[in-house]
Every structure is written in C-alpha cells, then in structure tokens.
Amino acid sequence: MKNSDKGLGLKTEKQIVVGVTGLPGSGKSTFTSIAKSLGYPVIVMGDFIRLEAKKRGIKPTAENLSKLMFKVRKEKGEDVLAKLTVKAVKKMDNPIVFIDGVRTLKEVEFFKRNLPDFRLIAIYAPEKVRFKRVFKRRKLRVDDVDSWERFKKRDQNELKIGVGEVMSKANLTIKNSGSLKRFEAKVKKFLEELNNEISFKRSS
Template identity: 35%
Template sequence: MNVIGTVGLPGSGKGEAANVAEAAGVPVVVMGDVIREECRARGLDPAEHHGRMAGLLREEEGDDAIAARTIPRIREAADDAEAETVLVDGLRSTVELEAFREAFGDEFTLVAIHAPFELRAERLGERGRDDSDSDLEALRERDEREIDLGLGETLERADVEIDNTGTLEAFRERVREVLGVAAESDLHTTGPADAQGGESP
C-alpha cells in the first residue's frame, strides 16, 4: 500500500489534490473528519467547535491523537476500495508525520504543496470572498496559527514538492503523476497503474 499525505498552507491546493485523487479512484481520508465525528459524538456542532475539539483531543490523548485515529481509517479505506494508494489530507505537525512514518514506514510519502501568499489569497478570494484587506489579514493569521502548530517544519520535511503556481490543469497533472495514476480521459487506453502518460509541467 502507498499512503500519500499532503501538507500545505491554507489555499495551497490540498483540496484540489484530494479531488484529483477521488476522480482517479484513489480513496481520500480527511483528518478533519475525525474531529468532526468527535464533535458529533459529544453533541457539539462541528462548525462551531472544530478548532477547540482538535486541541482537546490532543490534550486528552496526546499530540498524535488525530493521526492515531486516522491510521485505522486509512487501512479500512484501502481494504474497502481494494486500492493500492490512499491519500491523506490534513497533516499539520511533525508529531503526526512521525506517527504515519511509524505506522507505514517506507510506504508513506509526504507531499508538500507550495504557493506564495498573494496567489493563495487570490485563489481563496475566488472561492467566494473578496480579497479585501481584512481577508488578507485573516489569511495571514491563519498562516501564523498553522505555522505555530508545526506546519512549517512539516513542510520542510516533505519527500516530494509540488509547486502550485501554474494553471489548475498543470497542477492536476502533477498530482496525478505523484499519485501514479493516469488522467480520467486516459483510463480506457492506458489503465490507472500506468504513470508514463503524465508529463511534468
């Protein structure tokens, strides 16, 4: 089994990478789902308590709590789909990285997705908000919070880098290359295990 974890600052393209995986039949496990489920189990609204619950789980069960709860889900997702590759979205700290490295050894690959601040701000703005100063300030604060939690150090320890400064199609192609899958339109001719069709952007 290959487990591909993605890490990136807000708006870097993790959600898009997960969409590419799903479209190619690669199961996606979202670490945030663990937190949302725990909120519901405790009768709390995830929309309101997501951030606090993440902190609480780490306090109660250790810094690797969310990773530890995600690991069996990764194995289940692989079994259910009889898949060779699973994508995990949502790594945030080196403690989580260590937990995955311990569980999956060489079968775990950490992929860092990079895009500069201005580009991320612009892309997140296109997702529904305008790019007013308050939005830029909010993104700056989100970046800082993530980096404080350990995201910066985790990014530095990635095995593979994806630069997401070009077109969406170039990014999707690069993600497919890293996942070792062909584009959906190629599936009929080359099959999903054939990564040769992918070209670097």
C-alpha cells in the same frame, strides 16, 4: 514500537500511503479531489475534527475548528488524529491511499512507525495566491476566512501547530502557483509514477 501503536499495522506491506500537507489555499483539497476522481481513496484528517465539532455542538468555522483542534490534541495527545487515520487506513486494502491534512511532526513520526511505506508530499503556493483562492471559495466553505487579517491568523495557527516543519520534511514538493490545468498535469504525472511503482512492487 510503543504499546499504544500495537494493532495498527496494515494488512499488506505492498501498499503506499501518501500524506498530503500544505498551508490553506495551497491546493491540498484540489490534489486529493483529482486523486478521488481517478478512484484513489482519500482520508481527510480534518473530518475527524469536524465530526468532533458536530458532537460538541460547535459551529464549524475556521476559528472554532482551529481552537477545537488545539483542545483535542491537548486532551487526547498530539497524535490523536494520526491514530484515527491509521485505523481507517487499516480497513483498506487499496494499493495506494492518500491522507489529506498532515500537520504535525508527531503525526509524521506516528505514520512512519505504523505504515510500512509512508510518503509525504507538500503542496506549495505563494501567500497572495493562497489568499485569493481562500477568499474566492469563502461562500462555499464555512470553515474558510473572509479577510486578509483572518487569513494571516489562520496561517499563524497552522504554522504554530507545525505545518511549516512538516512541509520541510516532505519527500516531494509540488508547486501550485499557476493554472488549475497545469496543476492537474503535475498531479496526474505524480499519480502515474506512483502507479508504476506499486505495479513493480506487487509483481516482485
């Protein structure tokens, strides 16, 4: 283990940490919102970039945040957000914790080195379905895009960072191309299975 990783271990090994990845509009936020509503803690990696944008006086648009993310990674290392995330996880003693927004293989590698039981799930939805969702919510989120061209550019940026590669490494892929009700059922089933597993781990 690298020296920079020291002191980042979890309080307990009987804890499952689940990273959530996917392209814009796939349903990552919906997944974590469902988890939150059921009492599970969620760490949003993008919040670290939004906080940095606020510190630097940068308007949090999709384009600005994307540029800042590249800049911060270049300045502080590819795993800078992963380090901040693990520090946040370390303060929790919850049996199950979710991480929203895993984007690079470096982050996945860092999490696997520092989290005793790290899992990765990918949320998938077709391109046109994702665009409709992103376009529909554009007035609610300042960091969303308002045209097909900007949507495609954002996708390209996400793929350039490594989201596609990360999705290919997922332990599980949940498809989200249908109704919200259907997706909620899939998420709740996954959470139920996870709960059963953690109960078994803690009793053994």
